[in-house]
Amino acid sequence: MAVEIDRLRNVGIVGHGGVGKTSLGEAMLFASGVMQRLGRVEEGNSVFDFEPEEVKHRVSISSAFHSLSWKKFSFTLVDTPGYATFLADTIHCMRGFGAAVFLMSPSTGLRVEAERLWARANESHMGRLIFISKMDREKANINEAIETIFNGLEAKGVHLQVPIGTEEGFKGVVDLCQMKAFVFEGDSGKFVQTDIPEELKKTAQEMRVQLMESVAETDDALLEKYLDAQELSSEELRQGIRGGVLRGKLFPILYGSATRLIGVPQLLDAIVDYLPSPVDEGEFQGKNPVTGEIEKRLPDPTGPLAAYVFKTIIDPFAGKLSVMRVISGRIATDMGLYNPNKQLKEKIGQMFKLEGKKQEVVREASAGEIVAAAKLKDVSSGDTLCEERAPIQFDGPPHFSPLISFALEPKTKADEEKVPQGLHRIMEEDPTIELHRDEETRDFILSGMGQQHVEIIVEKLKRKYGAEVILKAPKVPYKETIRGRASAQGKLKKQSGGRGQYGDTWLKIEPLPHGKGFEFVDEVVGGAIPRNYIPAVEKGVREAMAGGVLAGYPMVDVRVTLYDGSYHDVDSSDMAFKIAGSLGFKNAVEKAKPVILEPIMTLEVTVPDDCMGDVIGDLNSRRGKVLGMETKGHSQVIKARVPMSEVLKYAQDLRSITSGRGEFHMEFSHYEELPPHLAERVVKEAKARQAAGSLQEHKA
Ligand SMILES: Nc1nc2c(ncn2[C@@H]2O[C@H](COP(=O)(O)OP(=O)(O)OP(=O)(O)O)[C@@H](O)[C@H]2O)c(=O)[nH]1
Ligand SMILES: [Mg+2]
Secondary structure, three states, X not given: OOOOHHXXXXXXXXXXXXXXXXXXXXXXXXXXXXXXXXXXXXXXXXXXXXXHHHHHHOOOOOOEEEEEEEOOEEEEEEEOOOOHHHXXXXXXXXXXXXXXXEEEOOOOOOOHHHXXXXXXXXXXXXXXXXXXXXXXXXXXXXXXXXXXXXXHHOOOEEEOEEEEOOHXXXXXXXXXXXXXXXXXXXXXXXXXXXXXXXXXXXXXXXXXXXXHHHHHHOOHHHHHHHHHHOOOOHHHHHHHHHHHHHOOOOEEEEEOEOOOOEOHHHHHHHHHHHOOOHHHHOOEEEEOOOOOOEEEEOOOOOOOOEEEEEEEEEEOXXXXXXXXXXXXXEEEOOOEEEEOOOOEEEEOOOEEEEEOOEEEEXXXXXXXXXXXXXXXXXXXXXXXXXXXXXXXXXXOOOOOOOOEEEEEEEOOHHHHHHHHHHHHHHHHHOOOOEEEEOOOOOOEEEEEOOHHHHHHHHHHHHHHHOOOEEEEEEEOOOEEEEOOOEEEEEEEEEOOOOOOEEEEEEEXXXXXXXXXXXXXXXXXXXXXXXXXXXXXXXXHHHHHHHHOOOOOOOEXXXXXXXXEEEOOOOOOOHHHHHHHHHHHHHHHHHHOOEEEEEEEEEEEEEEEHHHHHHHHHHHHHOOOEEEEEEEEOOEEEEEEEEEHHHOOOHHHHHHHHHOOOOEEEEEEEEEEEOOHHHHHHHHHHHHHHHHHHHHHHHHO
């Protein structure tokens, strides 16, 4: 039987890489009785990290789902990736769940990924609980570290519990609402409810007062009561906390250990008590695709159907699965629906609830639920599904530009075909990769969010689609532009025997401001070139720009003016003028001080204090510019700008400089002129590649 909507909880488990999210998800499944044994990331038997690449690398790469029921409430847990490379998937999935358990680690402090996720959660006013896991490893006195984290997030954390014991001796929590202790027996997950241990009584009293004050501050009625009575009842506190969480004003902090099964039932209780149901999340805003007007949908199972597809999975057995959040109404097998993004009708076939790598067939799903529909051919992540009579379209997902490109050489002739086919399937699941073909080398160029990302895609390509490639050194997406002005002629004249070819153009070129791309101006007067040939000239220029002049990289930010030329009554053609345009452009560029532009990245490196000097020294040796430094707990955050070509393998390098204790986040910033001595090298390499390419063509 379907569960009432206010008893649903769609809960994302989020936080920075390796903080313990998957382990916590496993602990929640075990504590609720869904799983008879505790899955462990270390042992490769986690229900959430089930993809072979996740098992092999011991990291979550893609979000995974599982449901559980707890005290007549029905949860869908979404275990998300936390490392920067895979964070796009987490951010996309945040559109599917409206509540989160945010894991934090006092000993590692606030990491860039967590900051990014927190900012996203703020945008959608997501209700959050904070869970400090790995308490079996945390040293005493973590309050200061927690405060530093919250200062960094500019948010207000409130303690709901006091941990009992530290490190090895951590054995439970004191609940400040109920003023009771929960003490766990070893690692069994079993616990007893007792009085607060004598040595914690005073602390608990003081912290309860702090909790009451924080809660009262978020609600005028409660504040009045509190000022009158100097006390709030357990129920008033509970209601007050819930209100504060739903309004995004309070972030309650809980403690536990996932691998030792401590504090987990208390977290499940807190999810029921404090995190929003889909009803609490309220309305979703979209646009009517016909009228363009803003429209709203309430989380109402009896309303018109609207669903948002936030993820696509290519399952080896079920095929393509479109994972969606039903926003309003009810979706059922055999229903005919409309996809406004593609302007196509769709028919719903089989539907599933996702349970780790398994799927459970369902025939319908209502507002608030997460469900996967199989084999919807034209539906991709970011699309809306709705009733045609009540059309609505929700905003698509944010776009992530790939950061790094590698060349892939198919291993055998058979792989030539399998590689692009397989990669296109993978791209349906993962919108952060891009693929194109290098015209010279015939290699595939695969762009992704980082080196590990690309390596994992290559592993997946082999496992799922049997396509093997050799991964070659990363490629830097250089560009070309000009710094000066020049004019030149481009002339094609072949008039020996048969029909000749004749086209003659005079072009002027000049630099445009950065980011302006390309402008073509036609200033031909007096019919020097007939009007109908002018588009062909422009086409020739565009093609020459795309192919680059100096080193084969696309040319940008140039204005080209066609101002004169001549033609021949019989021998002129579109083709002849296209070639003439291209020649003229190349001739002009050579005289207009062409330069190569290189991509510059913004880099944020978080390292322990003692590594800072080494990391900065290393950045300087990579032509980096340090923009600033900031202390966060026991870590330093260094912000810098570095040319992409210098940090293609930064993950590896940082690991060796910091013995694995550093983390970084990288984003594209802008293009800058490549210094002349380096430009020379890039041109030389390009010429060598071109020569090798044409040699291969000869052989073929
Ligand atoms: N001692 C201890 N170790 C833990 C705990 N939770 C997780 N770990 C360990 O921390 C490591 C990372 O745990 P995961 O659960 O994979 O962390 P994650 O946040 O899911 O990692 P990503 O998904 O890759 O970002 C593993 O070696 C776990 O065994 C805990 O409560 N106590
Ligand atoms: Mg994980």
